[in-house]
Amino acid sequence: MPRKSKKNNRRKRNYTSKKREKVSVQTQGFVKTMNFLNGKKEENGFKWDSDYNGDKAHVNLWMNQNGKKKSFHKELNHQEIEKLLSVPSVEQSLDQRLLNDFPLA
Helix, strand or coil, rough: CCCCHHHHHHCCCCCCCCCCCCCCCCEEEEEEEEEEEEEEEEEEEEEEEECCCEEEEEEEEEEECCCEEEEEEEEHHHHHHHHHHCCCCCCCCCHHHHHHHHCCC
């Protein structure tokens, strides 16, 4: 007896639908750097946690710049996220950007 094809049982997907599928993205992390310049230690770090549900992003950022602590909490909507991601990159090499951000003198 011939096998029935599963192809006939599958539901067709409508790829032209305007309805967005629900998305959930969560991210967490931290970075810590220690720089030594002329025997002086400088310690910097930040950690973040964010949650995006397809409509809004909740972003939390904690910074420690050589003992000075700051925190930021921001809620972004879909349009604000698109605007943030559309900012062009900087046309400088990494070493030049680091020297501009952290001058040696």
